[in-house]
Amino acid sequence: MADTQADNSQELLIAERYLISLDRKQPDLGGCATYGAQDTTATGTSYLGLAPFAPSARLSEIMFFRHESVIPIHTHEYAQGALWLLCPHPPGPSLAEFLGLWTESQLIDGVIRPLASLLQHLEAAKLTCRSIRPDNLFVGQGLHKVVLGPLGVSAPAEKQPVLFEPLSSAVCRPSARGEGTIDDDIFSLGVIILALAIGKLPLEGLSDADILKRRFEVGTPAAYMEGHSVPVGLRSVLTAMLSDDPVSRPSPRDLVTIAPSKVFTVRPVVPARVPLVIGGNTVYTPQALAWYAGRHPAEFSGLLQRKVISNWLHRELELSVMASLIEQASASFLPAAGNKAVDPATMVITHAISVLDPGAPMFWGGLWFWPEALPQMLAQATVQPVIPDDERMVRNILSFMSGNPDAFMWAHLPQRQGQQITTLSVAARRMGGKGGELVRRFPYDMNSFLPCLSKRCLDERISLPEGLLQWLNRHVGVEDLPDDILGRSGFLDDQMRSFLEANCARQGIIPLSQSQKAGLPPWLADLTLLAAVQRKFDRTPLSFLAQRALPLLEMELRQWRSKTSRARRRVRLGKAAEDGNLGTFLATVNDPTGLRLDQRQAQDAEAEISNLMRVLDEAPERKAAADREARNSGEFFSLLTGIAVAMASIWLEFCR
Amino acid sequence: MASVRQAEQGSLRAPGFRWWHGIIIGLLLSYVPGSLLVAGVLLLPLVALRLVDPNADGQRIMIVLFYVGAAMVHPLHEAWAANGDWETCITQITQPVTLALDWLAAGAAWLVAEASAIGGRLWNTEVARRERKSIEKRIAYLQGEWMTADEDPPAS
Structure with missing residues (x-):
């Protein structure tokens, strides 16, 4: 995967094959930035290069999914750590450009059957689509057959307008909608069929809040079809598909085999005889009450405490089981308890809402969300907070929910939510971290395609650890990273x-344990992490990074007592920095054996010095002894010469 | 045993005379009085040294004895050759050259002993100085190697 950037930086060559023209911006496909692309090995083959920001966590499965009604993902490549998806051009303009007015048979043959077949295959693969909306559906020129844009290129349901989402996910903010179910896709399909049948979008011109309000007031099918001339043959299927109760919606199999004027039965929603008024709104159904409870929690809890709600359910809706459950929930009301982590009042509202509408998402801490969407919500809140305190709030929710799943596991928690919470807590336990770090890692652990969300490199969409290493290596200068911040x-x-740790954990390596991290200065802990990542993922040298760390590591060399070994290691450090291998670079300083040896030698040297000092101190005493010795040896020498002289004299006297 | 006795003798202040010394001297006096006279006169520098230099120990006396002995060879030979003739002996001990040689020999012995002692001491001092210098060099090296930081004050 050699990535090279062409000279003019307007063209990106990935996998040495696909040339993406960054200046040829195309209309967004599937909700992510799209560019013209070419296969350089086969002239004339043109592709679209998609730059997804935070694709679905299940993109790896989705990429292998093929169906005639969906634009396939041709291939995926990484360029400088950023994910690029290549797919063929859509067959024609999107429905957002021109809806047109379709006849019943055109709709059945060109929309319902192909998309129902797609949904059937997706269901078999345990996937969802969540991207059926006009701007993601394409119609070939002169054909009446729709093709869906590539799947999974953005977070599930994130780009869906409120109009195209069933109530169970429309009440959530886009990032909180979660994977959803095939029933949700059936709903979206119903809306698109309706729009094509009437030639325009229903409830056009209303704001999202008004659309929701209207749908809760009279039910989605009525709200959407009111005042439009819907073909009679489609009325029944649309009423079923747009039903607010997912159980009432037809399955993909029902739709694949659909014939004109096929009749679907829907369990009718029985509205209350006398409405309940909450926050100035009249409410006829428990579902609507649940939604308004989220909008007016104070008033709702007042009604709950005064047993107005249970009485209303009992008398006007004859839902005695629900009424008694609500009564139980409000019995656990603890007025004005000051526990910050779980506000009992909020917990009671959460509980009451889940009783009122088992199909609704979770309402907690003022947010509607599906628990499985929490990692994505956190990612979104980090990148683009809706309100200033968004990130902290989502983080608290995620942290509490993954740490205390039992707090939510009351008897009547809807099964789907229960499963999602369990999945979260299992994931949290597997990650093994704690506190803010764990929560920060969550999005990365749950979605391997999520790019690093650091503000510094957000625009680069780096979702590969080696890509981040290379980016860091290029952006490690003093202007990017001042010395004081580095220190x-x-x-x-x-x-x-968190990004790197999650990626390391995915490969089964844990670079630094919590306790080790505590003892190290941050830059050294970072270097250790980077070295581990480099060893595992990428052997490309990181010279600039190492050069930047050089002065800091040289300070660490002070641990070594020996001057020559410091100098030697400094030279080695310099060389390792040039080579850019962080592992050897760090090992030069992080060498416990060498350090121990050095300490021992230093102690030896100290002992030797004190020995030598003592020797110097004893010098006068030894000098006296030496003088005596010198005198003795001098006299011995004199004696020898004396003997020699005597012998010479005798020789002179007698032998000459 | 011998070394013990030597040590005992060395430790005595005066040369330890024993009874057999007296017998030997008596015998020599009676048989070769001339030669003994020559030897006695020529050994006078020893006695003088003994009196002048209180530091002169047995070893020093021994050294001087060898030198003086060297000077004594000729007169004693003469005396011996003349069969202890009294006149020859007198001539020998009154010869100024012989006496001068004898005293000079004692002086030279003393000088050589002192000079070699001084030389030895000087040599030793030089050796000690060199040793001290190498030790100081080693200490400086060790301190430089182990006790200095590169740019900051010593870590230890």
């Missing part, structure tokens, strides 16, 4: 750390 908070920020 204080290290090379990485929290998001980068």
Whole structure:
């Protein structure tokens, strides 16, 4: 995967094959930035290059999904750590450009059957689509057959307008909608069929809140079809598909085999005889009450405490089981308890809402959400907070929910929510971290395609650890990373750390345990993490990074007592920095054996010095002894010469 | 045993005379009085040294004895050759050259002993100085290697 950037930086060559023209911006496909692309090995083959920001966590499965009614993902490649998807051009313009007015048989043959067959295959693969909306449906020129844009290129249901989402996910913010079910796709399909049948979008011109209000007031089928001339043959199927109760919606199999004027039965929603008024709105159904409870929690809890709601359910709707459940829920009301982590009042509202509408998402902490969407919500809140305190709030919810799943596991928790909460807590336990770090890692652990969310490199969409390493290597200069920041908070920020740790954990390596991390300065912990990532993922040298760390590591060399070994290691450090291998670079300083040897030698040297000092101190005493010795040896020498002289004299006297 | 006795003798202040010394001297006096006279006169520098230099120990006396002995060879030979003739002996001990040689020999012995002691001491001092210098060099090296930081004050 050699990635090279062409000279003019307007063209990106990925996998040495696909040339993406960054200046040829195309209309967004599937909700992500799209560019013209070419296969350089086969002239004339033109593709679209998609730059997804946070694709579905299940993209790896979705990529292998093929169906005639969906634009396939031709291939996926990484360029400098950023994911690129290549897919063929759509057959024609999208429905957002021109809806047209379709006849019943055109709708059945060109929309319902192909898309129902698609949904059937998706259901078999345990996937969902969640992207049936006009701007993602394409019609070939002169044909009456729709093709869906590539699946999974954005977070599930994130780009869906409120109009195209069933109530159970429309009440949530886009990032909180979760994977959903095939029933949700059936609903979206119903809306598109309706729009094509009447030639325009229903409830056109209303704001999202008004659309929701209207749908809760009279039910979605009535709200959408009111005042439009819907073909008679489609009325029954549309009423079923647009039903607010997922159980009433037809299955994909029912739709594949649909014949004109096929009749579907829907369990009728029985509205209350006398409405309940909450926040100035009249409410006829428990579902609507649940939604308004989320909008006016104070008033709702007042009604709950005064048993107005249970009485209303009992008398006007004759839902005695629900009434008694609500009564139980409000019995656990603890007025004005000041526990910050779980506000009992909110918990009671959450409980009451889940009783009122078992199909609704979870309402907690003022947010509607599906628990499985929490990681994606956190990612979204980090990148683009809706309100200033968004990230902290989502983080608290995620942290509490993954840590205390039991707090939510009351008897009547809807099964889907229960499963999702369990999945979250299992994932949290597997990750093994704790506190803010765990929560930060959540999105990365749950979605391997999520790019690093650090503000510094967000635009680069880096979703490969080696890509982040290379990016860091290029952006490690003083202008990007001033010295004081480097010394204080290290090379990485929290998001980068979580990103790399999640990627390491996915490969089964844990670079640094919590306790080890506590003892190290941040930049050293970062370097260790980076070295582990480099060893595991990418052997490309990181010279700039190492050069930047060089002065800091040289300070660490002070641990070595020996001057020559410091100098030697400094030279080695310099060389390792040039080579850019962080592992050897760090090992030069992080060498416990060498350090121990050095300490021992230093102690030996100290002992030797004190020995030598003592020897010097004893010098006068030894000098006296030496003088005596010198005198003795001098006299011995004199004696020898004396003997020699005597012998010479005798020789002279007698032998000459 | 011998070394013990030597040590005992060395430790005595005066040369330890024993009874057999007296017998030997008596015999020599009676048989070769001339030669003994020559030897006695020529050994006078020893006695003088003994009196002048209180530091002169047995070893020093021994050294001087060898030198003086060297000077004594000729007169004693003469005396011996003349069969202890009294006149020859007198001539020998009154010869200024012989006496001068004798005293000079004692002086030279003393000088050589002192000079070699001084030389030895000087040599030792030089050796000690060199040793001290190498030790100081080693200490400086060790301190430089192990006790200095590169740019900051010592870590230890």
